[in-house]
Amino acid sequence: MERGSVVRITDVAALAGVAPSTVSKALNGNGSLRESTRARVREAAERLGFVPDASARSLSARRSFTVGLLSTDSAGRFSLPVVLGAENALVGGELSALLATARHDPVREQHHVRALVARRVDGIIVTGRTTEPREPIRVPMPVVYAFAPSTDPDDASVVPDDAAGMRLLVDHLVERGRRRIAYVGGRAEQAASLVRHDTLVAELGSRGLQLAGPPLYGDWSEQWGRRAVDLVLGPAGGSAGGRSEGGAGGAGDVDAIVFASDQLARGGCDRLRERGLRVPDEVAVTGYDDWEVMSLASRPPLTTVDMQLERLGQRAAELLIAAIEGEPARGVERLAPRLVVRASTLGDG
Amino acid sequence: MERGSVVRITDVAALAGVAPSTVSKALNGNGSLRESTRARVREAAERLGFVPDASARSLSARRSFTVGLLSTDSAGRFSLPVVLGAENALVGGELSALLATARHDPVREQHHVRALVARRVDGIIVTGRTTEPREPIRVPMPVVYAFAPSTDPDDASVVPDDAAGMRLLVDHLVERGRRRIAYVGGRAEQAASLVRHDTLVAELGSRGLQLAGPPLYGDWSEQWGRRAVDLVLGPAGGSAGGRSEGGAGGAGDVDAIVFASDQLARGGCDRLRERGLRVPDEVAVTGYDDWEVMSLASRPPLTTVDMQLERLGQRAAELLIAAIEGEPARGVERLAPRLVVRASTLGDG
Structure with a gap:
């Protein structure tokens, strides 16, 4: 707490080079002071974030x-x-x-x-x-x-306890038989991306599993979620955006993708469908946030974490x-x- | 304004069947009153929404x-x-x-x-x-x-001036050469659906045009936006969700669809793409709201109205x-x- 560091009238007086009583007069607009003195005090009070209300300090x-x-x-x-x-x-x-x-x-x-x-x-x-x-x-x-x-x-x-949220997701995915799990984060420097990744890796490790491929970071957009699918699975077979012919072949070594947000996961589901892959039969998908505009509108609707x-x-x-x-x-x-x-x-x- | 209809202490007294001074005692918790009287006054005050603070009335x-x-x-x-x-x-x-x-x-x-x-x-x-x-x-x-x-x-x-917003959209679509414009609303009983429809019809009428087909109403979801596309264009050729073979053929008599919200329009764009139709080359699409989570994430991004x-x-x-x-x-x-x-x-x- 910063309760000890309240700015006092004496601090303002010191900075403005005047007596505390002058500060009081200047800020209350009474007494006879030169306008330049008044201005100097106001500037000092502004700089220090001084609140000219005595009752605020009691x-x-x-x-x-x-x-x-x-x-x-x-x-x-x-x-x-x-x-x-x-x-x-x-x-x-x-x-x-x-x-x-x-x-x-x-x-x-x-x-x-x-x-x-x-x-x-x-x-x-x-x-x-x-x-x-x-x-x-x-x-x-x-x-x-x-x-x-x-x-x-x-x-x-x-x-929100992000580590606990990720543990819930890993428990669920492993219970559903998923073992080859990839991770798609949002912005690489943000705690929301990193804590979720670190917990995922630790939880997989404690089960003798490891992340399928390197973690991928981008931004928090659906667009990045779509693009990340191509990075996880490799280029789509045939023409870009076309349906793959071979069914399960497209998923390669991945049977689940954990996305760090619902927006990412929704984009991911769209791209998986466009590549002809069935969610979750071939690739399970999870989001994060339970932002219903995304999690319910996604095709299919998303398994996700509600941060409450x-x-x-x-x-x-x-x-x-x-x-x-x-x-x-x-x-x-x-x-x-x-x-x-x-x-x-x-x-x- | 309801300034003349403030509930007065005399109104509470009348409803409770007591003197105004009794109301005051009952609500301030002083004086010696039977608990049943106090309860009756409180109930009357509650029912009328009386505010027991004299200063609130001055x-x-x-x-x-x-x-x-x-x-x-x-x-x-x-x-x-x-x-x-x-x-x-x-x-x-x-x-x-x-x-x-x-x-x-x-x-x-x-x-x-x-x-x-x-x-x-x-x-x-x-x-x-x-x-x-x-x-x-x-x-x-x-x-x-x-x-x-x-x-x-x-x-x-x-x-927000919804009629003005729809006029902007119609001006824009007609300028871009669109003449066969369909309308997809949200909930049928809501002003946001109806005003936009009525203005669209009036604006088209003033240009000697008419709406392509009856207006369609559903809810405010992307899902309804997708389904409405099939109602506007008729069932997709070939298997459900498959790409149509013949290019422009699928659009029939419609060259633009005006959706009453960005969520609807986004679902509409998804479905048009799934049917193999190019937006806007074959069918132009407009939304409403400029809710960027929808309007920017849509493929393609939506022409829409910002209600400011x-x-x-x-x-x-x-x-x-x-x-x-x-x-x-x-x-x-x-x-x-x-x-x-x-x-x-x-x-x-």
């Missing part, structure tokens, strides 16, 4: 029963369910949720953080667009990070409420995901 | 600089950009946004409305999941309805801010959409 004394939901996401794909889950739990606790969306703009985020502090929120939940760790915010009230954890191990964060993002938002709200009531948590809590089994692994038999 | 005197964003949506597909746009404009106006999501649950919505009133928000923006008109909320502060208009013509609503939902949210916030400052608007404002041209209509030549 929060423990009283509560606003309002919590800030700070989201860095614009698309909302992942953060929206987290925000909804948090809002749901907050309402249950008779708290209101102030929404603040920063859209990956640090200046906007700073502005929002200051506005939330000035509003004297009891605490803040910070959500992100990916599970990449992020810099903590500096505020004088409890904060819980949801989905994107804080880089500070002393902060409280709730994240609403539950994750609820849990973040519970941790925040506990912290507000004097019971702060520390460290990263990993929330168990849920396996969702559909036709892409079930087979006809 | 809002004009002071402002909280907080606005409620009430969303009935859980998926967030349409309401999320509206909420983001509104939040953006509110922040610019130095207002904070209290988020309240009701998820199509009237009880939850009632609870949220009461909580927002108790919080003394300066105004409320109500967003919906569809453009179907909705019942107004009854609160003692300004309200603007965004995306889903209020059924009360005296309320202020901002909605963020702009719509911003506009709702502007109208609300004006109303809070004493300049309320009345009636439905239609926001002009934007044509987005991509490969599904452009052709190769």
Whole structure:
């Protein structure tokens, strides 16, 4: 937590080279000061992120029963369910949720953080667009990070347990008799791609199996999912995009492909079908996220992992409420995901 | 506006059959009352949606600089950009946004409305999941309805101009030489399906053209988009799902299909390709919404209409801010959409 690092009026005074009482006058707009002095103080306060509201520094004394939901996401794909889950739990606790969306703009985020502090929120939940760790915010009230954890191990964060999700998938695939499993990730540098890969390799290893071929990384698009199928299986027989004649021959040494997202897996299913391969009879396919727009529309519908993002938002709200009531948590809590089994692994038999 | 219909303490007293002072005692939990009386008053207050906060009825005197964003949506597909746009404009106006999501649950919505009133928000923006008109909320502060208009013509609503969007599409298709245009809608009873159909027919009629075949309605899924292609063109030649041999023959009397959403159009493109028809050379395709997950992932990418939902949210916030400052608007404002041209209509030549 950054509770010790609140900016004080004396810090602003030091930076502006004036007395603390001058800072107060300058920011409250009273007293007779030169405009240049006033401007210098305002600039110093702005630079330090100082919140000119005395009551914001004595929060423990009283509560606003309002919590800030700070989201860095614009698309909302992942953060929206987290925000909804948090809002749901907050309402249950008779708290209101102030929404603040920063859209990956640090200046906007700073502005929002200051506005939330000035509003004297009891605490803040910070959500992100990916599970990449992020810099903590500096505020004088409890904060819980949801989905994107804080880089500070002393902060409280709730994240989806990706390793557990991948274990569920491997258990399921191996139970269904699959042994030659390939992996297609999204962006190579992202935790969502890497944790899923590492867990897959470890789980296969513990069963005396190994990954079929090298892991493949690209981006998070359906297009990459389609292209990756050709890289996993080798060029399609005959003309590009045409149906293969020989049935199972096209799948080579692979009987399952684990994709790191539903979007990838959906593109993969499309490409496998175009190559004349039957999913899952010849190649089983798994996704990740249970984003229903993808997982249900896929042909066939996808076996995938539901990260339980609403539950994750609820849990973040519970941790925040506990912290507000004097019971702060520390460290990263990993929330168990849920396996969702559909036709892409079930087979006809 | 429902400003005249605020529930007063006397209304609660009348329904409960007690004196107004008894209502006050019962709801504030003081005075000596029988528990049955207290329960009867609480029930009456609950039924009428009475807000037991005197200051909520004298809002004009002071402002909280907080606005409620009430969303009935859980998926967030349409309401999320509206909420983001509104939040953006509110922040610019130095207002904070209290988020309240009701998820199509009237009880939850009632609870949220009461909580927002108790919080003394300066105004409320109500967003919906569809453009179907909705019942107004009854609160003692300004309200603007965004995306889903209020059924009360005296309320202020901002909605996307679907007729204008369809005119843009027809202009574009006719310019590209298309004359035999079919229509595939979503759910038959919804404004989004019907307004788009009616405008399409009227626009074609004004050019001496008519719709190719009857309009088709189903749901909003890709699956329906695929199936609708077979209904428009007749059963595929040869085995189901096989490639047609004769090129253009398969398209029959249709040279364009207007789908009422990107999801439908994406399914349509998939099915046209499976039937061996080239999009747009043989059949041009248009979508609606510019939901990029669909419109960009479609093969080929979709020509579509962007309803400008963020702009719509911003506009709702502007109208609300004006109303809070004493300049309320009345009636439905239609926001002009934007044509987005991509490969599904452009052709190769």
